[in-house]
Amino acid sequence: MLFSMHVKTVNLKEFQKEAEKFIRTLAPAGNGATVVGLYGELGAGKTTFVQAAAKALGIAECVTSPTFLILKSYKLSAKSYKLLCHVDAYRLKNSGELRGLQFEKLLADPGNLIFVEWANRIADMLPTDHRKLFLEFVSGDVRSITVG
Ligand code: ADP
Ligand code: MG
Numbered sequence: 001m002l003f004s005m006h007v008k009t010v011n012l013k014e015f016q017k018e019a020e021k022f023i024r025t026l027a028p029a030g031n032g033a034t035v036v037g038l039y040g041e042l043g044a045g046k047t048t049f050v051q052a053a054a055k056a057l058g059i060a061e062c063v064t065s066p067t068f069l070i071l072k073s074y075k076l077s078a079k080s081y082k083l084l085c086h087v088d089a090y091r092l093k094n095s096g097e098l099r100g101l102q103f104e105k106l107l108a109d110p111g112n113l114i115f116v117e118w119a120n121r122i123a124d125m126l127p128t129d130h131r132k133l134f135l136e137f138v139s140g141d142v143r144s145i146t147v148g
Pocket of ligand 2: 046047048065088118
């Protein structure tokens with residue numbers, strides 16, 4: 001692993017800065033999409049982290065939680081990636097539902113950067129060596145971020 005960290009952020013601004021830092025550590029995998037699994041309970045800040053990452057990558061449109069859509073994609077311009085995909089596996093019983101959404105195709109494309117909330121629910125579909133981000137609600141606006 002090239003990069004790992006454990007940090008506590010005390011407010012949203014600090015949290016967003018950490019997301020920016022994390023984005024800078026990413027490099028296209030070459031043999032498939034770059035996959036980032038977000039682990040943590042409801043309210044830990046997974047969606048907020050993806051929103052901050054999207055902003056850092058220049059996505060102007062509002063990144064909303066894909067909980068009810070399961071998968072949303074955003075075009076990226078002039079960066080290492082063509083597409084940012086945001087998956088929320090919370091409502092999935094298993095990875096089978098994602099197969100119908102062409103998720104495997106998205107996973108195979110090195111031009112894609114894929115964030116997966118509740119990645120543990122579709123672990124069998126994700127590359128075993130995907131980047132892992134563990135988020136934890138500490139109190140109030142305090143969050144703990146561990147990058148594995
Ligand atoms: P998750 O996707 O893990 O369920 P969310 O990103 O939706 O969590 O965040 C849950 C709530 O906590 C939201 O109201 C969000 O605005 C707030 N929140 C998340 N991260 C932070 C943070 N770093 N600082 C302050 N509030 C946060
Ligand atoms: Mg969420």
